Amino acid sequence: MQSLVGVLFDGFAYGMLLFLLSVGLSVTLGMMNFVNLAHCSFAMVGGYATVSFMNRLGWPFFAALAAAFVVAAAVAVVLERTLYRRLYRASDLDQCLFTIGIVFISVAAFAFFYTTELQSARVPEYLRGAVQIMGINFAAYRIFLVAVSLAMAVLLIFLLERTQFGATVRAAVDNQRMARGLGIDVDRAFMITFALGGGLAGLGGGLAVEFVGLEPTFALTYLVYVLIVVAVGGLGSIGGSFVAAAVLGISDMAGKYFFPWLGAFLIYLVMVALLMWRPAGLFGKR
Amino acid sequence: MANASSTAARYFEGQVRWRPLEIVFWLAALLPFVVTPAYLSLASQVAITALFALSLDLLVGYAGLVSLGHAAFFGLGAYSAGLLAKHFWNEPLSGLIVAAALAGIVGYLLSHIIVRFRHLTLIMLTLGIGLLLHEVANSATWLTGGADGLQGVKVTSVLGFRFDLYGRTAYSYSLATLFVCFLVARRIVHSPFGLALRGIRENALRMPALGAPNQAHLRKAYALSAAMAGVAGALLTHTTSTVSLEVLSFGRSADVLVILILGGAGRLYGGILGAIIYMVARDQFSGINPQYWYFWIGLLLVAVVMFLPNGILGGLSALYKKSE
Numbered sequence: 001m002q003s004l005v006g007v008l009f010d011g012f013a014y015g016m017l018l019f020l021l022s023v024g025l026s027v028t029l030g031m032m033n034f035v036n037l038a039h040c041s042f043a044m045v046g047g048y049a050t051v052s053f054m055n056r057l058g059w060p061f062f063a064a065l066a067a068a069f070v071v072a073a074a075v076a077v078v079l080e081r082t083l084y085r086r087l088y089r090a091s092d093l094d095q096c097l098f099t100i101g102i103v104f105i106s107v108a109a110f111a112f113f114y115t116t117e118l119q120s121a122r123v124p125e126y127l128r129g130a131v132q133i134m135g136i137n138f139a140a141y142r143i144f145l146v147a148v149s150l151a152m153a154v155l156l157i158f159l160l161e162r163t164q165f166g167a168t169v170r171a172a173v174d175n176q177r178m179a180r181g182l183g184i185d186v187d188r189a190f191m192i193t194f195a196l197g198g199g200l201a202g203l204g205g206g207l208a209v210e211f212v213g214l215e216p217t218f219a220l221t222y223l224v225y226v227l228i229v230v231a232v233g234g235l236g237s238i239g240g241s242f243v244a245a246a247v248l249g250i251s252d253m254a255g256k257y258f259f260p261w262l263g264a265f266l267i268y269l270v271m272v273a274l275l276m277w278r279p280a281g282l283f284g285k286r
Numbered sequence: 287m288a289n290a291s292s293t294a295a296r297y298f299e300g301q302v303r304w305r306p307l308e309i310v311f312w313l314a315a316l317l318p319f320v321v322t323p324a325y326l327s328l329a330s331q332v333a334i335t336a337l338f339a340l341s342l343d344l345l346v347g348y349a350g351l352v353s354l355g356h357a358a359f360f361g362l363g364a365y366s367a368g369l370l371a372k373h374f375w376n377e378p379l380s381g382l383i384v385a386a387a388l389a390g391i392v393g394y395l396l397s398h399i400i401v402r403f404r405h406l407t408l409i410m411l412t413l414g415i416g417l418l419l420h421e422v423a424n425s426a427t428w429l430t431g432g433a434d435g436l437q438g439v440k441v442t443s444v445l446g447f448r449f450d451l452y453g454r455t456a457y458s459y460s461l462a463t464l465f466v467c468f469l470v471a472r473r474i475v476h477s478p479f480g481l482a483l484r485g486i487r488e489n490a491l492r493m494p495a496l497g498a499p500n501q502a503h504l505r506k507a508y509a510l511s512a513a514m515a516g517v518a519g520a521l522l523t524h525t526t527s528t529v530s531l532e533v534l535s536f537g538r539s540a541d542v543l544v545i546l547i548l549g550g551a552g553r554l555y556g557g558i559l560g561a562i563i564y565m566v567a568r569d570q571f572s573g574i575n576p577q578y579w580y581f582w583i584g585l586l587l588v589a590v591v592m593f594l595p596n597g598i599l600g601g602l603s604a605l606y607k608k609s610e
Contacts, residue, residue, distance in 0.1 A: 029406065033405070035406060035409070083588075083592075086592070087591070090591070092352055092405055092406075092409065093346065093352050093547070093551075094591050094595070096352065096354075096409065097543070097544070097547050097587050097590075097591055098587065098588055098591040098592070100540065100544075100584075100587065101583070101584040101585070101586070101587030101588040101591070102584065102588065103584070104580045104581065104583055104584030104587070105580075105581055105584035105585060105588070106584075107580055107584075108578060108580045108581030108584065109581065112578075112581075224413070224417070224536075227409075227410060227413070228410070228414075230406070231406055231407065231410040235406070261425060262425070264417070264421055265418065265421040265422065265425065268414050268417045268418040268421060269418060271410070271414050272411060272414040272415060272418065275403075275407055275410060275411055275414070276399060276411075279402075279403050279407045280407070
């Protein structure tokens with residue numbers, strides 16, 4: 001009982017981390033059809049920012065997380081304004097190669113400045129250890145991670161469904177040309193969304209340091225998981241990303257725990273089968 | 287009508303004619319025997335990578351199908367050649383044919399799924415299938431040796447020539463195979479079928495309106511490309527007498543795509559040129575520090591996409607046309 005609930009919860013926490021890492025990519029991909037494989041590099045920026053602010057400048061954990069969000073968002077905006085916007089009309093292949101080039105550069109740059117060692121940051125005392133609920137132990141940090149992710153999901157859904165800005169974004173995702181025709185400033189909406197998505201990835205990267213560890217290959221390792229979440233969840237769908245991330249996290253953890261000899265086989269198989277059945281993802285419209 | 291068909295015939299003839307530069311290029315491919323005899327093993331690696339890139343060019347450059355999992359077919363060829371040499375016989379030429387047939391059949395079967403999709407779904411499907419095969423080879427230790435690689439592959443000679451320490455036989459063998467496959471690829475892209483593929487790449491909606499069976503063409507292209515990638519994989523097995531799990535890795539799929547784009551996709555010599563530049567540069571630089579190597583490759587990719595959309599070869603040919 002302990003192991004089953006424990007594995008399910010750990011998987012859910014892992015899924016929530018994947019949700020934070022991928023939700024920005026899902027929305028920006030839905031809007032501009034821009035295949036940004038460097039999305040996890042933003043997460044890495046956030047992760048290393050957290051480590052730097054805490055270990056070198058001595059900031060508290062929460063301040064460092066907020067800073068990670070801001071730094072990653074800033075990096076995302078700068079990249080979008082200077083480089084990405086030239087490639088919106090380029091082919092899938094060019095976009096893939098360009099952004100994979102950015103990933104390679106970021107991997108090498110972080111390896112140069114921070115070495116290839118696993119980074120660590122000391123989280124506050126009350127986030128370590130375990131909490132006992134109904135006789136079952138839960139890691140405090142994972143409860144915190146789930147709480148933050150759920151809060152972010154609620155905030156995002158509110159932003160997208162209930163505000164003027166959200167309506168703009170939804171219009172642009174549904175039909176970009178029509179939205180432009182109605183006088184909506186799609187470029188500006190996209191820039192803000194891109195910053196938000198990059199920031200959320202940065203926050204995810206900051207939270208990942210304690211949970212899954214941080215090293216320069218982070219951007220490549222988690223790229224596949226993030227792409228699976230986006231493709232299976234459907235482009236531009238926050239609910240879809242949430243469900244896909246939770247399912248992926250739980251099945252990955254459960255697979256590793258209960259069927260270790262299968263490795264990642266099960267996940268790839270499920271992804272291929274799902275995409276064959278619903279090419280636009282579980283909740284995608286196109 | 288007769289006039290139109292004779293124009294078409296002349297067009298094809300003009301395309302097929304061998305240019306002097308091409309002949310010079312293939313003669314220059316013999317230079318390593320005399321100029322850099324110490325680097326013949328590297329030269330054979332370059333030839334194998336060039337063949338792999340050429341096979342991907344049929345898909346990416348001519349048919350316009352992006353693939354992030356082409357190593358699947360390279361690995362299939364490598365493993366089938368290795369298993370054949372280990373358990374049955376070690377005559378390499380028949381090994382090449384078996385590898386090509388197996389990779390081609392698997393490619394044809396998979397193409398029924400793959401060619402129906404576009405954009406992100408296509409990228410994710412090819413990536414997923416590649417990763418899936420990697421996992422299968424990793425878990426099936428009894429067959430493939432898993433992460434330790436396939437041990438005990440012994441290919442000692444080809445057509446009576448023994449594989450020597452300096453790689454003289456290995457390079458001759460790889461280069462000859464590359465040349466034969468190149469002739470096949472050249473024939474394919476200059477045929478009406480090749481022209482149809484380019485038509486599909488340029489406009490996937492108009493071609494069926496002209497009566498071209500899009501999906502059947504793409505499936506055929508996929509099978510041909512997979513078979514050629516299988517030959518490249520088998521060559522690697524024969525010249526190195528071992529198969530590591532790396533032949534199926536995502537890194538290999540990504541590398542070959544980088545090589546092709548660097549050299550210039552949609553041009554027969556693009557992948558070959560890219561392979562020469564990439565492999566020689568990696569040989570020279572990665573000794574210093576592999577991390578820096580990825581930095582330069584990343585920078586090069588960004589620069590090529592921004593400033594040289596048709597790769598190095600495309601840039602060169604534009605320069606040549608301007609100077610004329």
